Amino acid sequence: MPPSTARRPLRTAGCSGSCMDRRDALARLAKLPDLDMIHGDWLSEYNMSARAGDQLDHSDAFEASLLEALEPALANLAKNSIRFVCNAGASSTRQLADLVDKTARAQGLDLSVAWISGDEVWDKLAEDIKKDPRGFTSLTTETGIQDWGHAPVYAQAYLGGFGIAAALERGADIIICGRVADASPLIGAAAWWHGWTHDSLDELAGAFIGGHLTECSNYVTGGNYSGFKQLQGRWAYLGYPLADIHADGSSVIMLEPDQAGLVDVGTCSAQLLYEIQGPLYYNSDVVADLRTVQFEQVGENQVRVFGARGLRPPPTTKVGITARGGFQAEFRYFLCGLDILEKAAMLEAQVRASLPDLDAFSLLKFTVTGTPGVSPESQDEATVEFRIFGQAREADTLKPANFARPIIDQIMQGYPGSTCGADTRMAVPKPFYEYFVTLMPQDRIEHRAHLLKSSETIDIPPPTITEPFVRQQESYDPRDPQPLSTYGETTRGPLGWIVHARSGDKGSDSNVGFFVRHDDEFPWLKDLLTIDKVKELLGRDASRAKRIDRFELPHLKAVHFLLKDHLDRGVASTSSYDCLGKNVAEYLRCKHVDLPQKFLERGKI
Structure with missing residues (x-):
């Protein structure tokens, strides 16, 4: 004791x-x-x-x-x-x-x-999946493990x-x-x-x-x-x-x-x-x-x-299932100045034409990161990154002769200023893993504590009185919203001048919570941030989420959103720069909305 x-x-x-x-x-x-x-x-x-x-x-x-x-x-x-x-x-x-x-x-x-x-529960889970594969559904993608497309090799509850x-x-x-x-x-x-x-x-x-x-x-x-x-x-x-x-x-x-x-x-x-x-x-x-x-x-x-x-x-607990996903590699070019999207399109066309077997890729993704400012003050400010990211089941698809070499070989016929990264270490294939998050019964787990000094082992029973896990939690838009004009004169500016936010990942889901500093700002926040408004602020990224759930925490002056399956399979295998979902919040805070002037007068965050 x-x-x-x-x-x-x-x-x-x-x-x-x-x-x-x-x-x-x-x-x-x-x-x-x-x-x-x-x-x-x-x-x-x-x-x-x-x-x-x-x-x-x-x-x-x-x-x-x-x-x-x-x-x-x-x-x-x-x-x-x-x-x-x-x-x-x-x-x-x-x-x-x-x-x-x-x-x-x-x-x-x-x-x-x-x-x-x-x-470590793979042996038991494998038995259970064999008996009833439809009993295991992803908490993020909401698909069954039988439709995953990967062979599980390990599981941890x-x-x-x-x-x-x-x-x-x-x-x-x-x-x-x-x-x-x-x-x-x-x-x-x-x-x-x-x-x-x-x-x-x-x-x-x-x-x-x-x-x-x-x-x-x-x-x-x-x-x-x-x-x-x-x-x-x-x-x-x-x-x-x-x-x-x-x-x-x-x-x-x-x-x-x-x-x-x-x-x-x-x-x-x-x-x-x-x-x-x-x-x-x-x-x-x-x-x-x-x-x-x-x-x-x-x-x-x-x-x-x-x-x-x-x-x-709940009578269940979360379990993460691992599978070998294959191999991945990536390479970078740098684009500068004018016509960024056209330069990127030219390089993508050349790379696609030069890779020996496009069908061997399970994923091939081309990404432009950043935008040059208007009349930038330095060349660095005018430069953006062009990333070529590939995944494949077999390492040979991504070996240097089949991936890095064809990409590098575009440099002489490339866009104006064609420049690639000199460091090719990321272009060598490395293994990655796929991850599937589901539930399993707690009474299937042999939870024990072990004391090394006394060699004592203590069995830990699961809870006996439980309530079922709720997969679809409460989600709603503002109740009795007021017209945004109610909050007075406005100034156009970034949401983050007034609103704090934090986001993160769970599997391929991303969550994002917004909150304000003052009590009288919360009614405006909850009336502004509807599900449709967050879709609008997400812009092209809105198509990633299969569903967006919303609820409010008035005690914290907060509104929370869950973006279902937003992160391309999650951190273990994702092709996203924002592999942990932490920048979803910062992206949304930089989007411009009409901000009540009376709140801005208190000072920006």
Whole structure:
């Protein structure tokens, strides 16, 4: 059990939001004497599929960057009795746990290491698919796995937090997980600390929201924030988030002491809106109703989070299925000055005529990126990129003789100023993976916690009282909208002069949430941003989304949209520059609309 002071909040810190986060945060946070726990997220859909490929190729299939971050932190974790939970195990969780245990013992530290199993589910899922392939439908494309067109080779389910809670209950100091859901480390730790059960729905939902806010590290302290100019002069090194999780599930989100950054209602609103799919936010332990969540600024860089309402979890959990997609390669030319689209059309025609077997490509895409300004001030400002992107089932289709060489050979007969990139490393074929996101029953998962020191294994039962997963969540346009003329005189300008936004990816879906700073701006925002208006702002990109869903979060002064299947198959295989969907928000913020003058007078974002 946690210490007798467990009635006080659990104080935790988020040290990593991805495998590409800074490595030094964990060691610095471990020096804080008042922390109870540090949690870190190392996984995304991209490296889940990549590590699955590593495992299939008999390579190390964990995120090795964890060891770089953890090794210098171990002594202070032990000294300050700070527990650490992360999901960096990916597809080799036991192997990484053994390495962490060996590293700690080499430093003379008596730390109990545990690991969580049950997320690797391909054997069981393969049986279930064979019995009923029509029982597995993509959460993003809404097609069945039998129509996917790829042969699955691996599957990983998203686990909840009660395995983590069980390991902490038995004295684990460090817990290495594979694919637990991003917020599950904090949910599990808070459930252990406060003695919650599966029936503590509101409390679990509150911890779920606290975990969602802090699992992306700097995203709640000023990173990826449309209000980043507030931090000008302090951009170089943003601090990491701390959270106090109270017994009722409410929390206070804070900034790491003595570090640059910002924690306010705006940064918390942005992170809450990140990667959600609707008003119901799903975890295999609880469902959080986002419509009841509220934020309150209670001090400098301190935001109270409260009001979360918890619903019964579904009998299913999300599972990501990996298949070998084939190979891909790309090459770049640069176009300058006038007639950009005509120059691009000329080069595309020449390349298509020169490639030896167009039918061998599963995807061949030509993209012009950027537009020269009017009478630009430098040649760089007048230059745009022309990207040639190819995917094929066989590597031979993309080998240099069949791909890079024919593309390079156009340079002498090319457009005016024909110039190609000198670096051809991206033009060599490399493997990529396809990713299919669906659901599987929680009772098919053998969720277990394992203690290395005692060799103890604890079975974690699934929740017994559940509510079915809702595939099509509530979607609606403004109710009783007012004419936009109601809001007074307007000035034409970018939406982002008044409106914040945050977007992200889930499979091939992109979400985007918009929010404003002042209460009287929200009625205008919700009346302006209808589904049809967002389609208009998307322009040619509107054709990508199969469907657009919309709902409102009045407590946050926010309107949220889900763009179904907008991202070309998702990060593991996408041909898009915006592979994570993060720039959908910034694209829409730059689009011009009629802005109420009275709001502009308060100052632009």
